[in-house]
Amino acid sequence: MRFEEILKDEPAYRIKQAKQAVFKDLADNWQTVTTLPLAWREKLEKEASLKINCEIFEDKKQSAAKALIILEDGNKIETVLIRHAAGRQxxxxxxxxxxxxxxxxxxxxxxGFKRNLSAQKIVNQLIVWNRFLKSQGTDKRVTNVxxxxxxxxxxxxxxxxxxxxIIHDPDGFNLGARxxxxxxxxxxEGIEKLGKEKLQINLAISLHAPTDALRQKLIPINKKYPLHKIFRAVDNYLVKTKRRVMFEYLMIKGVNDSLKEARELVKLMRHSLYLVNLIVYNPTQNFQASTRTTVQRFKEYLKSHGVAVTERYRFGREIEAACGQLALKAN
Ligand code: SF4
Known part of the structure; x- marks a missing residue:
């Protein structure tokens, strides 16, 4: 984080104080961080401002919210908070x-592609949501990323x-790797590398189609990374981590939701640590969501053939907040 670079030659307790302010107290202005000397507060305010320019949209049920963050270069990104009834954020x-x-x-x-985000800009997305939760008077904070x-x-x-x-660090948000x-x-390459990380991070594969022919139509990069290569990398990851791998499957009407695709999917799901997560598609101009009946039929077919399957509830549809389908429509 930028403030750590600025404070790097200071005693360790100074950095700890700054982290306490940023991650625990969720300060949005260094001037309020009175544990730091005035000169440092002024320097940090000038060179590592805590201001994050964003706009938040909440759905009516308050079960989801979307933040549109405007970066210094004018580019915009989105992040979504999903508030589960059981308390998970x-x-x-x-x-x-x-x-x-x-x-x-x-x-x-x-x-299209503009650029990569720095670690700080990724962490800022959590800061936005923890500040938001704090502003609502709750002591709940983000639990999962x-x-x-x-x-x-x-x-x-x-x-x-x-x-x-940074988020996992006890002086950061102290979120467990899992x-x-x-x-x-x-x-x-990323799947292989993740398997070698010390932190036990969960892996999910956006599968969305059970054959290369269909997947290539939906996901052009499938040409470079066809299914057999992906499954080989996933299996290597499993050998190293013994962790469950989730296969995300968007249910798109008339495209990938027939029993033919369900049969093909069963053939791929040959490991007890594989789990399919069916996601009802958020309709766009070109594609529609599968019907409730179709999703149920697909799910039952997988289940009856021994495949572990869950279904993700459609959060935040009214604010265009489907994860993996973000579109900056709030512009
Ligand atoms: S963000 Fe969209 S286009 Fe990019 S990999 Fe994910 S699904 Fe594909």
Missing amino acids: TVCVSSQVGCPLGCKFCATGKL VFMGMGEPFLNYEQVISAIQ RFSISTVGIT
């Missing part, structure tokens, strides 16, 4: 401005891992 973070991969069903993909917002996290691997380390999930379309 999951944040979906962006790792890039736009995305170079152009998946056909994804609104972010249509924006999913890299499923704008961008492909494994195309910005180093910054994503640095951000996780509270993080990285979702990838299948960048195999």
Whole structure:
């Protein structure tokens, strides 16, 4: 974080005080951090301002909220807070401005790629939500982080891992490693690297189609990373981590939701640590969501063939806040 660079030659307790202010007290102005001497407060305010320029949109049920963050260069990114009834507060973070991969069903993909986000800009997304929760008078804070917002996290691997380390740090937000999930379309180099990380971070694969022929139509990068390569990398990850891997499957009407696809999917799900997560698609111009009946039929088919399957409830639809489908519509 920028403030740490500025304070790097100061005694360790100064950095601790600054971290306390940023991550625990959620200060948004260094002038209020009276544990620091005035001269430092002024320097930090000038060179490492805590101001984050953003606008927040909440859905009516207050079960989800979306923040549009405006970066210093004018680029915009989105992050989503999902407030589960059981108390979990999951944040979906962006790792890039736009995305170079152009998946056909994804609104972010249509924006094209602008640039990678630094670790600080990723961490700022959590700061936004913890400040938001604090402003609501609750002592709840973000409990889970999913890299499923704008961008492909494994195309910005180093910054994503640095951000996780900052958030995981006991002097940061102190979130356990298992509270993080990285979702990838299948960048195999990233999957292999993640398996070697000391932190036990969850892996999710955005599968969305059970055959290369169909997947290539939806996810152009499948040409470079076809299913057999992805599954080989996932299996290596499993050998090293013994951790469950989630396969995300957007249910898109008439595209990937028939029993034919369910049968193909069963063939791929041959490991007891594989789990399919069905997600009802957030409709866009080109694609529609599968019907409730179709999703149920698909789910039952998988279950009856021994596949572990869950279904993600559609959060935040009215504020266009579907993770992995972010589009900056709030502009
Ligand atoms: S689905 Fe993910 S990888 Fe594909 S274009 Fe959208 S943000 Fe990029």
